[in-house]
Amino acid sequence: MIELKSRRDREKMRRAGHVVAEVLEILRDAIVPGMVTRELDRIADREIKRRGAIPVFKGYQGYPASVCISINDQVVHGIPGDRVIKPGDLVSIDLGATVEGFVGDSALSLFVGSPPDDRARELLRVTEESLREGIAAARVGGHLGDIGAAVQRHVESHGFSVVRDFVGHGIGRQMHEDPQVPNYGEAGRGLLLKAGLAIAIEPMVNQGGYEVDVGDDGWTVTTRDHSLSAHFEHTIFLDEDGPEILTAIS
Ligand code: MF3
Ligand code: CO
Numbered sequence: 001m002i003e004l005k006s007r008r009d010r011e012k013m014r015r016a017g018h019v020v021a022e023v024l025e026i027l028r029d030a031i032v033p034g035m036v037t038r039e040l041d042r043i044a045d046r047e048i049k050r051r052g053a054i055p056v057f058k059g060y061q062g063y064p065a066s067v068c069i070s071i072n073d074q075v076v077h078g079i080p081g082d083r084v085i086k087p088g089d090l091v092s093i094d095l096g097a098t099v100e101g102f103v104g105d106s107a108l109s110l111f112v113g114s115p116p117d118d119r120a121r122e123l124l125r126v127t128e129e130s131l132r133e134g135i136a137a138a139r140v141g142g143h144l145g146d147i148g149a150a151v152q153r154h155v156e157s158h159g160f161s162v163v164r165d166f167v168g169h170g171i172g173r174q175m176h177e178d179p180q181v182p183n184y185g186e187a188g189r190g191l192l193l194k195a196g197l198a199i200a201i202e203p204m205v206n207q208g209g210y211e212v213d214v215g216d217d218g219w220t221v222t223t224r225d226h227s228l229s230a231h232f233e234h235t236i237f238l239d240e241d242g243p244e245i246l247t248a249i250s
Contacts, residue, residue, distance in 0.1 A: 001168060002178045004125070009102065009172065010237055011071030013198055016104035017235050021095045024048040024106055025249050027067070027095070033087045033112055037069040041080035044095060053097040056105075056175050063219065068094040068107075075163060075204050075212050075221040075229040076107075087113035089121065092231040096160055096175055103175045105200045106247035107233035119207065123160060127205040127230035130154040130162075134183070134201045135236055136169030138243045142193045148185030151203045155183075161210035163229075166221065168202045171235055195239040198246075202233035 005013065026047050027040055044067035048055045055066035063079075070078035070092040071085070078092075085091060094107035109128075115121040130151045137150035155162050168181030179191050182205045206212075208227030213220060223229050235246045 002191070002197070005170060005172055005193060005198050005237070006196070011215060012100040012102040013104065013172070013235070013237060013246050015100035016097060016102045017106070017166045019048065019051045019053045019099055020095055020104035020235070021247045021249045022051070024095050024108060026248075028108065028110060031085060031091060031110070031112055033085055035085045037078070037080040037083050037085065038168065040069055040093070041065045041067050043193070048097045053099045056096040056098045056103050060175065069223060070094070070220070070229070070231065072228055073223045073226040075206070075223060075234050076166060076231055077219045078219050079217060079219055081202050085112055088116045090115070090124065090228050092229075094231065094233065101173055103171055103173070104235050104247050105171055105175055106235060107202060107230060107231050107232060109230040122158065123205065123207050123228055123229050126155060126158045126160055127203055130203045130205060131201060131232040133235060134203065135234065135243050138193060138199070138201070138236060138238055140193055140195050140238060140240050142211060143188055144181065144193065145185040145189035145190040146184040147186045147201060149187040152184040155203065155205050161206045161208070163204035163206060163210055163212055165212055166204055167199045168233070170198065171200045172198050193238060197238040198235065199238070200233055200235050202231065204229060204231045
């Protein structure tokens, strides 16, 4: 069942999205080579709570941390721990928070220091662009397939691949609500997009093949061919004026 949000809900989702954007920016600026990923979790947890918000990942289906840190061939859901961040690492940070009963969810990827090569640099750029394309394709009166088709077209036109096994999602009182929002599909197909729809669009893009595996910890998703992977995510709200990015970094 898809719950369309009211104007009051939208205000609360704006506040949740703002907290997520602020804390994600702090994490982005805090990353330095030599740091262990657990330190990023400590900062995320502290900065979320300092803003009167709740870390929504923590305890979600048993997930043990407030942030996901996924490095190089790790796609999503990396658990922070004692891994040391090295120069040239491709680090994806995924963060969610609840404010006044509503959730914001956003992710970004970055290279620590310089990218290892031009193709890696291109992967990061194309993944971020594909999120922009997906957002731009979301409009009232359109279809859910418009979003996935826009993401997929951009990614594949550059010779990269979109992950199939994990998708974006509706969002609101719960982090994961209906509908599922794939990063692939056909324009003009699927759910009719209506005003009041809130969704998280989150392309996960691999340099090699789209196949992924889940690790022994039950969480960490890696590319099967161990190629690099990047991830960007925004929570957006749809109405007749177009998509509003609730987790935009100012
Ligand atoms: N942004 C991710 C998602 O939408 C993060 C979930 S991590 C979890 O699925 F640990 F909370 F599950
Ligand atoms: Co999400």
